[in-house]
Amino acid sequence: MEPVIELISTGDEVLTGLITDTNAGWLSQQLLEQGWQVRRRFTVGDDKADLIELFEQRSHHADVIIVNGGLGPTSDDISALAMAEAAGVPLDLNQHWLTVMQEKYASRNREMPKSNNKQAMLPQGAELVDNPVGTACGFAIKLNRATLFFTPGVPSELKKMITDEILPRMRRQLGENGRSQVRRFFLFGLSESGLSDRLDSLTWPKGIALGYRANLPTIEVKLIIDTDDSAAIDSAEAQLLSEVGTHLVARDEINFAATMGPLLADKDLMIFEDASAGRLTDTITLITREFEGHYLAGLPDEAQDLGDWLHVSARPIALAIGAAGPQGTPIALKTPTSCMVQTLQMHFRDPLAQRRLLAFVALDMLRRYLADETVMVDYDILPCSERITLPA
Incomplete structure (x- = not known):
């Protein structure tokens, strides 16, 4: 039977939208990659009664609940307290975590504030979940049907704990049960x-x-x-x-560095770009350092002109993104045997999105050439107004 997995995000800032809850989306994605699909997600503010009610209610319906947020040292961080009251147990000082926090501060030549003591107070019977990045101690506790894992809201801390601590615990607890x-x-x-x-x-x-x-x-x-x-x-x-x-x-x-990088190693590639404003050069740099790039304002804005210009200006392997013109933006790939140019119409208003799409089209043309596939294809999101192939 498929296990029921739920997520709870806490905090007034998250509830009111002052902070965008990227953690929940990341968590859902990570769990899906492990073969578990999240059944439900909840968001609740920093109200103790609401937290207690939600923890107790969901513990009857879920097998695993991951609670994110509310483990800091300030007065509004009350996830541990609310969980203790939901379970009907007191908070106990975890001496091990208190020592860990003190050592972290001492390593920075700083004295630990007294408010941090609160982060070592865990519901009685809870299992500590290590946080090697920060001072917010995670923990796991069983209530009714559910195992609840409590995690800090800081994304870097959450991601480390999920990867190193919580996913292994879930695999041990759930095994292959319900994994896709x-x-x-x-x-x-x-x-x-x-x-x-x-x-x-x-x-x-x-x-x-x-x-x-x-x-x-x-x-x-x-x-x-x-x-x-x-x-x-x-x-x-x-x-x-x-x-x-x-x-x-x-x-x-x-991973284009792995798939395209070796194929570009001996190609003596040249890149010219106008409308993409250097985005293609940045992208290719992540794949290979073995190319020559030029950001040139004033490149041709028509397919024929860009192809003719590239024919006389570049080495046998070259990519060019021209200027935006009335018919769209021409993108050309020159190879030892031909020069292929397509003019694409851009309907995205965001300039960054425009540059990313233009760069990716050029990259896709190059990828297709290296893979011996059809270089110029129809893109639903970018209508083509002209497509030509010139001899080398």
């Missing part, structure tokens, strides 16, 4: 609605569901697999790839 296999596919050029139209109307094998996550410039599609039927899994993957194959840029993770 997740296969991830990163796509470029499709809109989220267009992708949904392609995929959601299809019939998928029993035990296989789709998940989506848009993160400009790519969209991640997940196959969430709750079956051991290898034929069904292979069928689902084949069906997905048949619909989106030309837009697939990576599987499992995006």
Whole structure:
């Protein structure tokens, strides 16, 4: 049976929107990658009665609850106190954690404020969850059906504790019970609605569901697999790839340094860019240092002109993003045998989004060339007004 996993985010700042709750989204993603899908998420302010009521209520319905926030040294950090009262136990001083905090301050030649003593007060019977980054001690406690894990709100502390402490505990507690296999596919050029139209109307094998996550410039599609039927899994993957194959840029993770870097090692690549304002150069730098980049204002804004300019100005392998013109922005790839140019129309108003998309199109053209795939393809999110191929 699939375990019920819930998340609780605490704090008035989170509840009122003064702080964006990025922790809950990150947590859900990490758990999904482990094969567990979060069933419900709650947000509650710094009110002790509300916290007690929510902890007690959800403990009857969930197997695992991860509570984020409220473990600091100030008076409004009351998660431990509320949990103790929900469980009907007192708070006890955890001498080990008190010593750990004192040593952390001493290593910085500072005296620990008395208010930090509060962070070593844990509900009686709770199991300490180590926090190697900060002073907020995490803990785990059983109440009714649920095991509740308490974590600090500081993202760097939360992420370290989840990865090193809590996920291993969950694997020991839950084993393979309810864990799904997740296969991830990163796509470029499709809109989220267009992708949904392609995929959601299809019939998928029993035990296989789709998940989506848009993160400009790519969209991640997940196959969430709750079956051991290898034929069904292979069928689902084949069906997905048949619909989106030309837009697939990576599987499992995006790591162009590993996939493209070795192929660029001897290519003597040159880059010219105008409308992308240096974004392509920044992107290529993460893949390889073996290229020559130029940010030039005033590059041609028409496909033919950019192709002609690139033909005489560049080495055999070159990328160029021209200026934005009436027909759109031309993007060219020169190879030893031809120069391919496509002019794309940009409908995104945010300048940073425009630069990221233009750079990614150029990168995609280069990736396709290196992989011996069709270099110029249709992008749903960027209509093409012109496409030409010039001889070398």
